[in-house]
Amino acid sequence: MKGLKAIAGWLRARLGWHTLGLVASLIIIGIAVFVLYKMLRNIRPAEVLEAISGTDPWRIGVAALLVAGAYFTLTFYDWFALRTIGKPHVPYRVAALASFTSYSIGHNIGFSAFTGGTVRYRIYSAHGLGAVDVAKLCFITGLTFWLGNIAILGLGVSVEPWAASAVDHLPPWVNRLIGLALLAGLAAYVTWVGLKPRRIGVGKGHWTVTLPGWKLTLLQIIIGIIDLSFCAAAMYVLMPEEPFIDPIALGVVFISATLLGFASHAPGGLGVFDAAMLVALPQFETEPLLGALLLLRLLYYVTPFAIALILMGARELMMSRRRLNATKGISPDPLAALPVIEPDATPDDAAKPERRRAAG
Numbered sequence: 397m398k399g400l401k402a403i404a405g406w407l408r409a410r411l412g413w414h415t416l417g418l419v420a421s422l423i424i425i426g427i428a429v430f431v432l433y434k435m436l437r438n439i440r441p442a443e444v445l446e447a448i449s450g451t452d453p454w455r456i457g458v459a460a461l462l463v464a465g466a467y468f469t470l471t472f473y474d475w476f477a478l479r480t481i482g483k484p485h486v487p488y489r490v491a492a493l494a495s496f497t498s499y500s501i502g503h504n505i506g507f508s509a510f511t512g513g514t515v516r517y518r519i520y521s522a523h524g525l526g527a528v529d530v531a532k533l534c535f536i537t538g539l540t541f542w543l544g545n546i547a548i549l550g551l552g553v554s555v556e557p558w559a560a561s562a563v564d565h566l567p568p569w570v571n572r573l574i575g576l577a578l579l580a581g582l583a584a585y586v587t588w589v590g591l592k593p594r595r596i597g598v599g600k601g602h603w604t605v606t607l608p609g610w611k612l613t614l615l616q617i618i619i620g621i622i623d624l625s626f627c628a629a630a631m632y633v634l635m636p637e638e639p640f641i642d643p644i645a646l647g648v649v650f651i652s653a654t655l656l657g658f659a660s661h662a663p664g665g666l667g668v669f670d671a672a673m674l675v676a677l678p679q680f681e682t683e684p685l686l687g688a689l690l691l692l693r694l695l696y697y698v699t700p701f702a703i704a705l706i707l708m709g710a711r712e713l714m715m716s717r718r719r720l721n722a723t724k725g726i727s728p729d730p731l732a733a734l735p736v737i738e739p740d741a742t743p744d745d746a747a748k749p750e751r752r753r754a755a756g
Contacts, residue, residue, distance in 0.1 A: 440683060447687030451634065456691065459630040463695045466626035471495045472619050474516075477536035480608055486523050493707065494519040495537075500704035504697055508658075509534065515708070522715075532605050543582070543613070544620010545655065550578030552648040559645035562676040563652040582617070586610050624651060627696070634691050636684040641677070649676045 471488070474495040478486050498515040502508030517530045525533070553560045553575030557568035564571065588594065590610030597604030608616060628647040635641065653676065657669035670689050677685060 443683035444687050444690070447636070447684040448691060451687070451691060455633050456695075459633045459691070460695050462626050462630035462633065463700075466623055466630070466696075467496055467499070467700060469619060469623040469626060470499050473537040473540050473623075474533065476540065476612075476616065476619065477533045480536050480612070481529060481532045481605065483525060483529060483533075486520065486525070490519065490523060493711075496700070497704040497708055500700040501708075504701040509538070519711075528603065535605060536608075539607075540616045540620050541623075542620075543585075543617045544622075544624055545651065546578050546582050547617045548621050548624050549648070549651050549655075550575045550582060552644055552651065554579065556642065556645045556648050559642075559648035559676075560652060562678075563649060563656075563672060586613050586617075589613055624654075627654070630695065631688070631692055634688040636680055636688060639679050641679075649673065652676070 471492040474491040475488055478484060478491055494516050497519070498512035499508070501515050502512030505511045513530060513534045516533065517525075517527060520530055520533070553571050555575075557571035557575065560566070560571040560575070561568050566574075587610070589607050590613075593609070594607040595604045596607065607613075625647075628643075628650045631650050632643055632646050635646065650673070653669045653672035656672050657666075659668075670686075673689060674682065674685065
C-alpha cells in the first residue's frame with residue numbers, strides 16, 4: 397500500500413494532474429478500441445443497415461422528442477447557474493442558446509469542460525460576464541450534472557445491482573452497497589449545504605462561489621434526474637424489441653456507459669460508450685444493438701451539433717454586421733434617421749428647426 401502511494405506521489409510530482417488525467421483518458425480509449433475490435437471484427441454491415449432501416453418511424457420520432465426534452469432540460473442548467481452566481485439579468489433565451497450550443501459542440505468535440513466553456517464565454521461576454529464568471533457558471537452546471545448522476549445512478553444500482561454488474565463485473569451485493577453509499581453521500585451533501593451557507597474557491601472575493609442551499613440543491617438534483625431520464629428513455633425506445641429488458645436496468649447500463657464515455661473525454665464518448673453498452677448487453681444481437689446506438693448518435697450528437705453550428709454561425713454574422721454598422725455610424729433602425737413629423741404638421745414644418753439652426 398505504501399508502495400502504491402509512493403508511486404502515485406512520484407507520478408503527481410513528475411507529471412501533474414493534467415497529464416495524469418490525459419493518460420487515464422488514453423488508457424480508457426485504448427481499452428475501448430480493443431474491445432470494439434474484438435466485438436465488431438466479424439460484424440455484418442448489411443445487417444446493421446437493415447436494423448436501422450427496419451426501425452419503426454414512430455420510434456425514431458419519439459426518441460427525437462425525448463432528445464429534444466433532454467436538451468430543453470439542459471437549458472435550465474445555465475439558467476439555474478446564472479442565478480446562483482448572481483447574474484440574473486441574463487435572459488433565459490441567452491442562457492438557452494449558450495447551454496444548447498456549448499453542450500452540443502462540447503459533446504462532439506470532446507473535452508467539454510474546455511470547449512463548452514469557450515462557447516459559453518463567447519456568448520455570455522456580450523452580456524457583461526467575465527472569464528471568472530463563466531468559470532463559476534461551468535462549475536455550477538457541472539455540479540448539477542454530477543448531482544443528478546449520483547442520484548439516478550444510486551437509485552438505479554440499489555434497485556437493479558445486476559445491471560451494474562454487467563458493466564463493472566462486481567458482485568451484485570457490492571454494487572448495491574455502492575448504490576446505497578452514493579445515496580448516503582448525496583444526503584450528507586444536502587444536509588451539509590443546508591446547515592449554513594457554504595463557500596468554496598480561492599480567497600474571499602471574486603474567486604469564490606456560494607453553493608446553493610438545500611432547497612436549491614434538491615432542485616439541482618431534480619433537473620439532473622430529468623435530463624438523464626430523457627436520454628435513457630430515448631435509448632430505451634430505440635432498443636431492439638427482443639429480448640425484453642427492464643427500463644431501470646437499461647437506465648443503469650446507459651448512465652454507467654455515459655459516465656465512462658465522459659471520463660474518456662473522447663468526442664461524444666465515441667468508442668467508450670459504445671463498447672460499454674455492447675459488453676453490458678450481451679443478450680442482444682450485435683447488429684441490431686449497434687443500429688440502435690448509431691440512431692441515438694444521429695439524434696443526440698450529430699443533429700444537435702449541426703444545428704448548434706448553424707446557430708453560432710448566424711449569431712456571428714449578426715454580431716459582425718452590428719459591429720460594421722456601428723463603425724460606419726449606421727443606425728440599426730433605418731427609420732431612426734428620418735425627421736419626426738407631428739400630427740397635422742406639413743413636411744415643410746418638420747424642416748423648419750433645421751433651417752433655423754442653419755440661419756443661426
